[in-house]
Amino acid sequence: MKxxxxxxxxxxxxxxxxxxxxxxxxxxxxxxxxxxxxxxxKDKGRVVAYSSFVQLKDATFHVSEAGLNKIKANGTKLVCAVVRGIFLNAEPLESLDHMAFDFEPIYFNPKRVDRFIKSFDNQVVNSAEHVCFYDKHCAGLHINKSELIYE
Structure with a gap:
């Protein structure tokens, strides 16, 4: 596996x-x-890039109820959760040292939770002003908490 x-x-x-x-x-x-x-x-709707780091602004968190149900029913590995927003860059969080401590870890695992949550207090995450992806992790700045967006 590459x-x-x-x-x-x-x-x-x-x-x-x-x-x-x-x-x-x-x-x-x-x-x-x-x-x-x-x-x-011209490639709208298609994967255009891969990266081990991604930064977005004005991000929203989405979970597919149908995809989540498939995973729970038969343990299939599939994408059921995405984050949508405005692409800023593919640089590590360290590039924002002055803001790094304000970022809060965000968690999603379809075998444990049905929605994106803040790691520290398990509050549901709906959107965030700025999101950084790194390793297998995600962290947000100025997180807005509300009900889950099911699709």
């Missing part, structure tokens, strides 16, 4: 800062898959 170590575009696809994207943990090769949702990108 492990994602750094940012790489898929094939001849493109990704620009401030594009609307969807990010999820890649179960097969590790790291994160970045799918373009931007109408100006």
């Amino acid at each position: 492990k994602v170590k750094e940012f790489c575009l898929k094939d001849e696809r493109t990704l620009q800062p401030y594009e609307r994207v969807e990010v999820y943990y890649n179960l097969h090769q590790g790291g994160f898959s970045i799918k373009s949702l931007d109408t100006k990108n």
Whole structure:
């Protein structure tokens, strides 16, 4: 299995800062898959890049109820949760040293919880002003808590 170590575009696809994207943990090769949702990108709806670090702004957290039910019913590995937002860059969190301590860990594991939650207090996470993905983890800044968005 190939492990994602750094940012790489898929094939001849493109990704620009401030594009609307969807990010999820890649179960097969590790790291994160970045799918373009931007109408100006010819590859809208397709995975355009992989990275071990991703930063988004104006992020929203989404869980597919149907996908979650499949996982619970038969233990299948599939993507049932994504984070959508505006792509900033694919740099490690250390690039934001002055803000790093304000970020709160966010957790999702379909075998344990039905939604994204704040790791420290288990409150449901709906959106965040700034989100960083690293290793298998996610952390948010200025997290908004409300009901889960089921799709």
